[in-house]
Amino acid sequence: MSQRALFILPTRFGVMFAVTALAIYILGTNYQNNLVLLLAYGMASLLVASMWLTHRNLQGLELLGGPLALGEVGGSVPLTITLTRTQPCRALDLTLSGCQLHLPLVDEAPQTLTLAVNGPRRGRLLLSRLRVESRYPLGLFRCWSLVDLQLEAWLAPAPRHGVLRDSSDSSDNGQQAEQGRGEVAAGMGDFAMLRPHQPGDPLGRIAWKQLAQGRGMLVKAFSEPRHEQTRLSLQRAVGADLEQRLAVLAWWSADYAKRGVPFTLELSGTALGPDTGPSFLQRCRMALARYGAPP
Amino acid sequence: MNLLLDNRQLFQLAVLLQLLLVPALWPQLQLWVVAVGGLTLVVRGLMLWRGWRAPRSLWLSLLALLGACLLALEVRAIGVLAALINILWLGYSLKFIEVRRDRDIETVLVLGFFLIALALVYRQSIGWALVMAVALWLAVTSLAAAVQPGATRLWRVAGGALLVALPLLLTLFLVLPRLPPLWRMPVVDKALSGLSEEVSPGEISELIRSSELVFRASFSGSPPAYGERYFPVMRQELFDGRRWSLSPAIKAWQERQPPQLTPPPTSLGALEDGSYEVIAEPQRHRWAFALERPEPVSGPVLLSPFATLYRSDKGDQRVSYRVASSGPPLIADGEAQQLNLQLPDAGNPKARAYGRQLASRYPTRAERVTAILDEYRQQPFYYTLQPPRLGEDAIDDFLFDSRRGFCGHYASATAMVLRAAGVPARLVTGYQGGEWNPQGRYLAVHQFDAHAWVEYVDEQGRWQPVDPTAAVSPARIEEGVTVALDEEFAAADRLALSRYREWALLNQLRWWGTNIDYQWTRLVLNYDAASLWQQVGQWWPTLAGYSAWLILGVLLVVATVVGGLLLWPSPQPTQVKLWRPLLRLAKRRGWRPREGESLASWCERLAVIRPQLRRPLQRCAWLYRRWRYAPLSPQQQRRVLAQFKRRLRVTCRRWSTA
Numbered sequence: 019m020s021q022r023a024l025f026i027l028p029t030r031f032g033v034m035f036a037v038t039a040l041a042i043y044i045l046g047t048n049y050q051n052n053l054v055l056l057l058a059y060g061m062a063s064l065l066v067a068s069m070w071l072t073h074r075n076l077q078g079l080e081l082l083g084g085p086l087a088l089g090e091v092g093g094s095v096p097l098t099i100t101l102t103r104t105q106p107c108r109a110l111d112l113t114l115s116g117c118q119l120h121l122p123l124v125d126e127a128p129q130t131l132t133l134a135v136n137g138p139r140r141g142r143l144l145l146s147r148l149r150v151e152s153r154y155p156l157g158l159f160r161c162w163s164l165v166d167l168q169l170e171a172w173l174a175p176a177p178r179h180g181v182l183r184d185s186s187d188s189s190d191n192g193q194q195a196e197q198g199r200g201e202v203a204a205g206m207g208d209f210a211m212l213r214p215h216q217p218g219d220p221l222g223r224i225a226w227k228q229l230a231q232g233r234g235m236l237v238k239a240f241s242e243p244r245h246e247q248t249r250l251s252l253q254r255a256v257g258a259d260l261e262q263r264l265a266v267l268a269w270w271s272a273d274y275a276k277r278g279v280p281f282t283l284e285l286s287g288t289a290l291g292p293d294t295g296p297s298f299l300q301r302c303r304m305a306l307a308r309y310g311a312p313p
Numbered sequence: 314m315n316l317l318l319d320n321r322q323l324f325q326l327a328v329l330l331q332l333l334l335v336p337a338l339w340p341q342l343q344l345w346v347v348a349v350g351g352l353t354l355v356v357r358g359l360m361l362w363r364g365w366r367a368p369r370s371l372w373l374s375l376l377a378l379l380g381a382c383l384l385a386l387e388v389r390a391i392g393v394l395a396a397l398i399n400i401l402w403l404g405y406s407l408k409f410i411e412v413r414r415d416r417d418i419e420t421v422l423v424l425g426f427f428l429i430a431l432a433l434v435y436r437q438s439i440g441w442a443l444v445m446a447v448a449l450w451l452a453v454t455s456l457a458a459a460v461q462p463g464a465t466r467l468w469r470v471a472g473g474a475l476l477v478a479l480p481l482l483l484t485l486f487l488v489l490p491r492l493p494p495l496w497r498m499p500v501v502d503k504a505l506s507g508l509s510e511e512v513s514p515g516e517i518s519e520l521i522r523s524s525e526l527v528f529r530a531s532f533s534g535s536p537p538a539y540g541e542r543y544f545p546v547m548r549q550e551l552f553d554g555r556r557w558s559l560s561p562a563i564k565a566w567q568e569r570q571p572p573q574l575t576p577p578p579t580s581l582g583a584l585e586d587g588s589y590e591v592i593a594e595p596q597r598h599r600w601a602f603a604l605e606r607p608e609p610v611s612g613p614v615l616l617s618p619f620a621t622l623y624r625s626d627k628g629d630q631r632v633s634y635r636v637a638s639s640g641p642p643l644i645a646d647g648e649a650q651q652l653n654l655q656l657p658d659a660g661n662p663k664a665r666a667y668g669r670q671l672a673s674r675y676p677t678r679a680e681r682v683t684a685i686l687d688e689y690r691q692q693p694f695y696y697t698l699q700p701p702r703l704g705e706d707a708i709d710d711f712l713f714d715s716r717r718g719f720c721g722h723y724a725s726a727t728a729m730v731l732r733a734a735g736v737p738a739r740l741v742t743g744y745q746g747g748e749w750n751p752q753g754r755y756l757a758v759h760q761f762d763a764h765a766w767v768e769y770v771d772e773q774g775r776w777q778p779v780d781p782t783a784a785v786s787p788a789r790i791e792e793g794v795t796v797a798l799d800e801e802f803a804a805a806d807r808l809a810l811s812r813y814r815e816w817a818l819l820n821q822l823r824w825w826g827t828n829i830d831y832q833w834t835r836l837v838l839n840y841d842a843a844s845l846w847q848q849v850g851q852w853w854p855t856l857a858g859y860s861a862w863l864i865l866g867v868l869l870v871v872a873t874v875v876g877g878l879l880l881w882p883s884p885q886p887t888q889v890k891l892w893r894p895l896l897r898l899a900k901r902r903g904w905r906p907r908e909g910e911s912l913a914s915w916c917e918r919l920a921v922i923r924p925q926l927r928r929p930l931q932r933c934a935w936l937y938r939r940w941r942y943a944p945l946s947p948q949q950q951r952r953v954l955a956q957f958k959r960r961l962r963v964t965c966r967r968w969s970t971a
Contacts, residue, residue, distance in 0.1 A: 031419045038423045042430040048494040050630045052486075052838050053433040053442055059485040060449065061426060063478035066872065070879045071474060078882060109461050122464065155470045156453065157460040 023163045026073050028065075032158035036065055065158055072159040075152050076110075079103045079124065083167030088174060088304055094134035095143055095171040102128045109154040114169075115146045135171065140261060141311050143171040174303035180266030182247075183254045212236040222278055248274065248292065251284040264306050271306075275299035285309050320462050321361050323418070326455040327409065328354060330425055333448040337432035337441060341395040342402060343387070349380065350406035357410050370411060377407050398431050418459055425452040439833040450475065477875065484871045488864045490843035493574040506760055507596030508546055508742050511558040512721060521698060521719070523760035527744060528593040528602045529831055531755040533584035537604065539746060540790050543778065544758065546600045546743040548619045548768065550652055552729060554660040555707050557740040560652060566618055572599075572627040576613030578844040579633045585610065588637040592834055599628035602744065602758070605778070606640035611844075616640070621743075633839045643768075643776035645737060650770055653737035661729065663709040668733020678736045678771055685727055686784040692716065694723075696786035720789070723781040724765040731769050738769040741778065746793040752821075753828030762793065888912065888941065891958065894965045895919075895933075913938050925971060929964040936960055 028036070039061035046054030084098030097114065101124045110121040115135045137143045148169070151162035212225055215235035225236040250270055255263035267283065274281040275294055282291040283302045286309065290302055331354065335347055359365040380403045388396045405424045412418050429448050436445070453471040461467065506523055528544075536542075549557035559567075584590060588610050593601055601614050601622035609615065612634025614622040620643055626632065645653070656665070671681045693716055700718040703710040708726045711718055724740050731738035745764035747756040766780040783790040846864075850857035889896075892912050899905070899919060906915035913934040920930035936957040940950060 031415075031422075034419055034423055035426075038426055042427065044495060045430055045434070047492045048496060049434055050491060050494060051434055051437070052491075052840060053437055053445075054430050055491065056482070056486055056837075057426070057430050057433060057445075057449065059489070060475075060478060060482045063481035063485065064453065064474060066481055066876075067474055067478035070876050071477060074879050077880065108464075122461065153460050155460065155474050156456040158456070 023165070024073060024076055024161055025163065026069060026159055026161040028069075028158060029153060029160045032065065032068075032160075035061065035158055039065065064156070068156045068158040071155050072152060072161045075107050075154045076150065076161050076163065078105070079107055079110075079150065081148070081150065081165055081167060082128075083169045084130070086170045086172070088172050088300065088307060089135075089137060089143075091137065091140050091173050091176045093176065094136045095173065096132045096134055097145075097169055097171055098130055098132050099148065099167065099169075100128050100130045102126065107152075109152055111151045111153075113149040113151070115143075137171070137173040140173050140175050140264065140307060142307075143173055145169050145171060172304060172307035174307040175261060175264040175268045177269035177272050178262065178265035179269050180262070181256045182250070182266070182270060183256060212238060219278075248279060248281040249284065250281060260310070264309060268303065268306055271299055271302045275302075320418075320458060322458040322462070322467070323455055324357060324361055326451055326458060327421070327425070330448055330451045330455070333444055333451070334425075334428050334432060337436055337444065337448075338398055338402070338428065341391070341398045341435065343384075343391070343399050345383075346380070346399045346402050346406075349376070350402060353406040353410050360410070367410060373407055373411050377403065380407075394431075394434070398428075401428060401431070422452070422455055422459065425455065437838055439829060442833075442837075477879065480871055480875050481868075484868060486840075486842075487845070488842050488867050490578075490846065490860075491841050507598055508600070508763060510547060510549075510598060511556050512549055512725070512740060512742055512765060513556045520760045520763040525760045526594055527596070527758045527760055527762070528591050529755050529757050529834075530589050530591045530602075530747075531584070531753075532589040533586055536749055536756055539792065540783075542604075542746055542756070543764075543766070543780075544602045544604060544744040545621050545741045546602060547621065547741070549740040549742065550649075550655075552656065552732070552740075554657040557725060557728075563618060567599075567623070570599075570615065570623060570625065573613070573625045576624075576626040576632075577611060578841050578847055579612040579635060579839075580610070581844045581848045584635065585637070587639065588635055590633060590635045592631065592633040592831075592839060593624075594631050595629050599624040601632075601634070603636045604638050606638055606642065608637045608640045610635040610637050619643075631834065631839060633835065645770040645774050645776055650737040650774070653739050653770065654732055654735065656729070656732050661706045661708045663706075663713050664726065664730055665733045667712070668730045668735075671730070672734040678769060679777075681731065681734050681736055682769060682779055685730055686779070686781060689723065689781060689784040694785050696782065696789060720765045720782045723785060724767050727779065727781040728767045728769075731767070736769045738767055741766050741768055745780075745790065748793070750824045750828055750831070752824045753831045755828075755831055757827060757831070891937075891961070892916075895961060895968075898965055898968050923968075926964060926968060929960065929967065933957065933960050933964055 039058050042054060042061065043058035046052070046056075046058055080102045082100040082102075084100065087095045087097045089095030094117075099112070101110075101121070103124050104126060106123055106125040108123055110124060112119045112121065112131075112133065114133050117133045117135045119131060119133055121129070121131065135143065135145065147164040147166050149162055149164055151160060153160050212228065213236065215224065215237050219237045223238050225238050228234075228236045250267050252260075252263055252267070255266040255270075257263035257266050271281065271283060275296060275298065278294050280292040280294045282289050283305060284290075285305050288305075290305055291298060331350065335342065335350075356365070356368065360367060381400060384396050384399050384403070387399075391399075401424060405421060405428065408417055408421050408424070412421070426449075429445055429452065432448075433442070433445055436442075450468070450471060453475060454468050457467045457470045457474075458464075461470075464470075506520065506525060507527070508520070530536075547559065550560040550563075551558045579590075589604075591602055600617075601624050603614075603622045606620060607616065607622055609622060613624055613626040613632050614634045614636070615625050617623045620640060622634075622636065624632065671684055675681045675684055695717045696719060697717050698719055700711075700722060701715045703715065708729050711722050712726050712730075728738040728740050742763070742765045744758045744762045745766075746762045747758035749756055764782070766778060766782065768776045768778050771777050780790060846860040849860070849863070856863065889912070895916070896906075904919060904922060906912060910918075916930050916934040916937070920927045920934070923930070936953060939945075940953045940957055943953075945953060
């Protein structure tokens with residue numbers, strides 16, 4: 019943090035302290051008492067020294083914004099920030115869009131912290147600048163800086179269970195037929211067979227019992243009669259408005275991902291997948307969060 | 314961001330601070346106020362440790378109101394300033410229980426500073442100043458504790474802040490002149506002692522029982538011999554048969570001298586030849602102290618019409634001034650001679666008869682004086698602090714009956730007899746003697762050195778001093794009252810140390826202690842930057858009018874230097890700074906660290922280049938890595954760092970000698 023980005027002003031307590039120093043100075047003057055004057059001078063010098071020390075405490079602090087963060091509507095977005103400073107820096111207060119964090123010490127070892135910012139609406143979260151403030155050492159001055167760390171946070175819709183319409187009217191059945199391995203199916207489908215394990219199969223579908231019996235790594239496969247069911251799109255979601263329908267899509271994506279069912283998410287003309295697993299779910303949630311936002 | 318209200322550290326610091334402040338403010342603090350303070354501390358402690366609930370604020374308000382009323386009743390008895398201290402203490406204690414918001418804590422913290430200031434109004438000795446410095450440190454530590462709740466070693470943080478503040482503090486003290494008092498403050502009700510303007514024979518003996526310091530003087534050359542250390546303060550010319558008092562002319566003159574708010578400062582630097590500097594303690598009058606025939610050089614003193622010094626300020630503070638003994642001899646004009654022959658119409662018939670008898674027997678005035686002194690020497694007169702009570706005709710009783718008394722009796726009787734013998738005479742009161750401190754090279758005069766003697770006018774119209782006490786008890790004049798009245802004095806004196814004056818070692822210690830106190834008074838308590846600027850103006854007359862700018866300039870320079878040192882971004886990180894001595898040596902040979910090479914591996918490379926230093930260099934690299942990267946406790950880390958620094962120093966020394 020460079021010198022120019024730092025602001026410094028006395029706190030209310032600092033002003034009170036200065037007024038007391040003045041009162042003591044008057045007391046010393048009226049009694050012509052050098053020791054009382056010395057105390058008043060000491061308090062005045064302490065005020066100046068405290069200004070320097072407070073400023074110095076923040077000087078040279080390095081802040082690094084973390085990667086793009088994704089959260090859910092109504093929940094909080096975990097934003098990561100990394101702080102370092104060659105000399106120890108004490109008693110920091112970080113504020114970002116209503117979220118506060120007190121940090122007793124920052125030193126040479128980079129310290130990564132997570133600020134959880136709440137967001138009410140889907141889409142990009144509007145973040146204020148990060149305010150880094152410290153009143154160390156004596157609380158007489160407050161030194162702060164407003165840092166723009168180029169933090170980016172998106173809010174995905176909060177998953178909400180809802181009904182999906184049949185996708186009978188979908189025209190691309192042929193494309194559907196080509197997709198992936200035939201046997202993959204929704205967890206709710208009927209158990210079809212055990213097949214040998216292939217790398218990449220979700221852990222939840224490993225036949226543990228058979229493994230224990232020493233029959234090798236087998237994977238349970240389910241038959242899914244209606245493949246088009248795993249193709250999620252806005253048209254299929256039922257809901258009063260766009261947000262609700264996106265929430266339904268979020269629920270189904272999370273559900274499929276949890277069960278390890280490959281699925282496709284189609285939004286505004288682009289299709290994601292078919293794929294499954296946590297990282298794909300993250301991509302889908304991001305896409306849901308970004309839906310409707312200017313690119 | 315908020316101060317932690319439930320802060321135990323703050324509580325502990327406040328307890329320590331109160332422990333220091335209570336004795337410092339003791340005589341002013343009322344016992345019940347201290348008791349309330351202790352009680353609030355206990356309650357607060359129980360709240361913090363035992364989870365007690367805070368008492369209802371209604372109760373606290375009632376208690377505060379009750380306390381204020383009680384103090385209001387006592388204001389008359391204890392004085393305004395003491396009442397103020399008590400009310401602050403009460404507020405400080407009660408606020409301590411009722412900490413609900415940040416502001417409450419802030420009030421408590423700030424009040425601590427103010428109470429320290431009030432304690433300093435009363436206590437100015439070097440010992441108390443040190444105690445109050447510790448109290449200041451505690452108060453600053455509690456500020457730090459409020460910012461960093463739960464942190465350890467806060468006293469170091471506070472000490473660091475105070476250390477940073479120190480250069481500016483000293484500069485402020487050295488360059489800022491004291492302003493004159495802005496308004497009258499309630500008087501620090503100290504019972505001041507000192508000579509009184511009216512003398513009846515009993516009064517000086519009360520002073521003699523006091524070992525309070527009156528003034529200290531340091532001389533440009535050697536001090537006057539013991540027998541010449543007469544410091545006249547007042548000259549009483551009116552006699553009513555029992556009491557001697559100041560003449561109306563002097564009283565009128567005194568009334569024409571209102572206290573100046575800005576008395577002239579005392580000059581700094583070495584004393585001019587033949588002059589001396591006096592540091593006078595406040596007395597109950599404004600008369601000041603000097604040897605015979607004073608001539609004020611600098612400082613807040615005036616020359617009075619009867620050639621003694623009078624303070625031009627209010628007189629309630631300790632002051633210093635410089636005097637030369639170069640005044641004109643005292644001449645009595647006809648009017649003064651007439652005044653000093655005045656006697657009451659009646660009373661003391663025997664003394665009058667004795668005076669008339671002297672006048673008829675001896676033609677010259679000097680002979681009459683010698684005759685009286687011979688009388689004292691030949692008749693059984695005694696010098697004692699416990700004279701019998703005297704009757705209506707006090708001087709007759711003393712001269713012809715009891716014949717026991719001290720300086721006041723002898724001087725009073727002598728002056729009266731001289732007047733009866735037709736010699737104009739008056740009483741002089743002041744101090745005689747004093748103790749020379751060989752370590753500090755100053756003369757300390759105490760109340761027990763108070764003395765009275767006589768002046769008469771000779772045929773040439775000059776005032777001549779006569780000390781009748783010298784005739785009765787030469788030891789009083791040559792060695793001081795403590796020797797002259799050894800046993801009586803020791804019994805009366807409460808200052809234990811001075812009873813053991815004959816013990817050499819103790820004497821050394823006592824001188825050493827009083828010398829520290831003297832220097833503290835001279836250099837710190839009585840310092841005024843105004844005299845510094847006066848001196849600057851004398852040395853460089855061109856600068857004389859610009860002292861305000863000079864003050865500002867000096868302050869700015871100091872602030873820039875300290876602030877710059879603190880805030881200038883250091884070009885190298887600390888780790889690199891550690892290596893600086895070795896880097897400097899190696900750079901001379903051109904062995905700089907390569908791009909991207911860590912300092913430790915650079916050091917190992919050096920070990921290869923300089924095989925004779927291989928082991929120490931490798932050891933340095935190892936220690937450095939251990940300090941930076943090994944998982945050590947803070948203590949271990951400090952130890953490793955110290956080892957590394959030492960090793961590097963030794964290596965560098967061997968490098969340069971090799």
